[in-house]
Amino acid sequence: MPNLSLSQLLLVVVGVLAFFGVAVFGYQALPARARAIFGYVATLAGIGGFFVVISRNVPQHDRSVELTKAGLAIAAAGCVFYEQHRKAMQRPIAERWKKFVGVTLALASITAYFNGFSFGYPRYYHRWDQYHYYMGAKYFPELGYTNLYKCAVIAEEELGVRRVELDRAVGQKSAPTALVDFRAEMHDADKKVRDLGAEYAAEYGGENLLIPVQKILEHPEQCKGLFSETRWAAYKEDVAFFRVVSGKQYWTDMQKDHGFNPPPVWTIAGKFFSDLAPTSVHFLQFLAAIDLLYLAGMFAALWWGFGWRVFAVGAIFWGCQSSAPFYWTGGAFLRQDWLFFLVLSAAAMHRRYFKIGGAALVYAGLLRIFPGLVVVGTLVPFVTHLVEKRRMHPDHKQALLGGTIAALVLVPLASVMTMKDDGSPLLRRLADPYVSFYEHTLEVHDKTPLTNHMGLRVIVAHKFVDLQPLRLRTAEERVAWRNSLTEGQRRSIGWTAPVQLPVRMATGPSSGQMEFVRDEKLTDPFKIWKEMRNERYRRYRLVAYAAILAALAAFVVVVRRVKSLWVAQCLGQVFIILLSQLTCYYYSFMILGAPLTRLRRSAELGMFAVAAITQIVWMNSYWNDNKYTMLTIVSLVWCSVLVGMFWRREHTSERAASGSAGASA
Numbered sequence: 001m002p003n004l005s006l007s008q009l010l011l012v013v014v015g016v017l018a019f020f021g022v023a024v025f026g027y028q029a030l031p032a033r034a035r036a037i038f039g040y041v042a043t044l045a046g047i048g049g050f051f052v053v054i055s056r057n058v059p060q061h062d063r064s065v066e067l068t069k070a071g072l073a074i075a076a077a078g079c080v081f082y083e084q085h086r087k088a089m090q091r092p093i094a095e096r097w098k099k100f101v102g103v104t105l106a107l108a109s110i111t112a113y114f115n116g117f118s119f120g121y122p123r124y125y126h127r128w129d130q131y132h133y134y135m136g137a138k139y140f141p142e143l144g145y146t147n148l149y150k151c152a153v154i155a156e157e158e159l160g161v162r163r164v165e166l167d168r169a170v171g172q173k174s175a176p177t178a179l180v181d182f183r184a185e186m187h188d189a190d191k192k193v194r195d196l197g198a199e200y201a202a203e204y205g206g207e208n209l210l211i212p213v214q215k216i217l218e219h220p221e222q223c224k225g226l227f228s229e230t231r232w233a234a235y236k237e238d239v240a241f242f243r244v245v246s247g248k249q250y251w252t253d254m255q256k257d258h259g260f261n262p263p264p265v266w267t268i269a270g271k272f273f274s275d276l277a278p279t280s281v282h283f284l285q286f287l288a289a290i291d292l293l294y295l296a297g298m299f300a301a302l303w304w305g306f307g308w309r310v311f312a313v314g315a316i317f318w319g320c321q322s323s324a325p326f327y328w329t330g331g332a333f334l335r336q337d338w339l340f341f342l343v344l345s346a347a348a349m350h351r352r353y354f355k356i357g358g359a360a361l362v363y364a365g366l367l368r369i370f371p372g373l374v375v376v377g378t379l380v381p382f383v384t385h386l387v388e389k390r391r392m393h394p395d396h397k398q399a400l401l402g403g404t405i406a407a408l409v410l411v412p413l414a415s416v417m418t419m420k421d422d423g424s425p426l427l428r429r430l431a432d433p434y435v436s437f438y439e440h441t442l443e444v445h446d447k448t449p450l451t452n453h454m455g456l457r458v459i460v461a462h463k464f465v466d467l468q469p470l471r472l473r474t475a476e477e478r479v480a481w482r483n484s485l486t487e488g489q490r491r492s493i494g495w496t497a498p499v500q501l502p503v504r505m506a507t508g509p510s511s512g513q514m515e516f517v518r519d520e521k522l523t524d525p526f527k528i529w530k531e532m533r534n535e536r537y538r539r540y541r542l543v544a545y546a547a548i549l550a551a552l553a554a555f556v557v558v559v560r561r562v563k564s565l566w567v568a569q570c571l572g573q574v575f576i577i578l579l580s581q582l583t584c585y586y587y588s589f590m591i592l593g594a595p596l597t598r599l600r601r602s603a604e605l606g607m608f609a610v611a612a613i614t615q616i617v618w619m620n621s622y623w624n625d626n627k628y629t630m631l632t633i634v635s636l637v638w639c640s641v642l643v644g645m646f647w648r649r650e651h652t653s654e655r656a657a658s659g660s661a662g663a664s665a
Helices: 006-029 034-056 059-087 095-113 128-140 149-160 180-187 229-246 248-254 266-274 280-307 310-320 337-350 354-366 369-391 392-417 426-447 456-461 473-482 485-492 527-559 565-572 574-579 584-596 603-619 624-647 651-659
Strands: 160-163 177-181 191-195 211-212
Touching: 006 034, 006 059, 034 095, 059 095, 059 310, 059 603, 095 310, 128 149, 128 229, 128 248, 128 266, 128 369, 149 180, 149 191, 160 180, 160 229, 177 180, 177 229, 191 354, 229 248, 229 426, 248 584, 266 280, 266 354, 280 310, 280 337, 280 584, 310 584, 310 603, 337 354, 337 369, 337 565, 337 584, 354 369, 354 392, 354 565, 369 392, 369 527, 369 565, 369 574, 369 584, 392 426, 392 456, 392 565, 456 574, 456 624, 527 565, 527 624, 565 584, 565 624, 584 603, 584 624, 603 624
Parallel strands: none
Antiparallel strands: 160 177, 191 211
């Protein structure tokens, strides 16, 4: 509850009344042409004031924002119900009022996504994320995909002892200084970093595990030999900057992440921007602002492609869902580029700019690989038309041409920008970035379970229940078993003191859940958890394959009648869940459900319900593996429901309104 004194509460009441008084008076006093603009300005001021008040006066700000997000999604659903009620009463709401309320809820949801102006990262730049992406892009020719942490250890060893400037706080005239002993930190017996390669896999029993830095310090030439003297000096200064602005503990934890993993095409823009200037607070803030432009462009594309209502639905869902919150990638560097191009692709195809749509889709896929999986959806109408008509549809040709041109330009350009100057044959140097990406990201990193992974593979690898019968013959055994459960587990299965249960909750080390198998005594506390999860997936992978085949068959049956490329593309998001294992923050791709509400208005309620449900899951789950498994299930069910909504043919007028390839009016 807000921690407000009587005087503060009185001030809030007076402020609210004054705000509404000014808003009403101003709206009535202005001419009709200026009222709409004034209404949106007043709305933005009200939303901003609300979040400023809760950020300063509510102790549990995070929980307040989560509840606000759930409340916004539920309020949006309530507005849809009220709209339908008025329509049934033959008293429809005026379009301008629907637009005003929808856009207002959208702006409030976008503000809620940004945690109500409480970003959590001082001065709005994400030190953890930007270290990986700025350094990974700028020094990719030297670091590649495997040397990000190893070379930082060698650099800090050489930095020795320095007096450095700390990050200056807002309002401070000069930056404070501190004496930092970089070398001593590297000789700490407990210092560990993640081994991104396979160099120490045999010694420590696996790849992608934490290792002590002493092993790395024994061979400094492994890193220094990759750099020229000038580049090594610049690299050390950048390492020192990130260590200082991050703080000792945060920096230590950063070296235990999973490295720099985007495809080579991402480095075209990543290396261009990172090479513009050396590290500084203002420059990293500039880099963080690029994603804000991409997000603004995404919403502009939704409005341009599908209208204000789809924009509002997309913004409310995106701002209120919990799978991809601001926490992970807010203030980061080029983390929303793929999302912009993915949404732009659907919008361009709906507006019949098929070349742009095809090029944008290919670019999104080359930026992150998994967005390209929606191509599975677009292939269905493509192949169906080819089989039935024995020729390609002209619109399909245009999309294919745009995508082909984009690939022919971007793939070689990425090779040139990331190529090593090591004297090897030119073709080998051009291919090396893609070979390295495949070996590190698709062969090693993708097979390393993370606690915030989502996807079908996560569902299959997660143990919910123990399928062995649990025999409880005596009262003492039943009481002991009940006492071994957590309160949440007791509520979920009920308690009736059974003599024999067909299943039991997965508890204890045999469950493979991080709550029970995390071992801080190991060099990598999650080593056993990762091994058990991989082993369980290997055991039940045929279940995953069967689910994928069944989903593909059902998808083809439904979508073969859909003539629209953009509809098939948006429905194809289900294959991102089925065919990939992603960290949670990439699930912002589910905004692709919003354009579908243009043809299936009832899906609006589903989008808002999913957003609210994910917040409930988030607030009631503590352990990440349980949390993100449940969020995956919610996402997969919803995407399957969206596909099912297109089982029934709609009226011809709706198909014509889609502006799609082959749709007949």
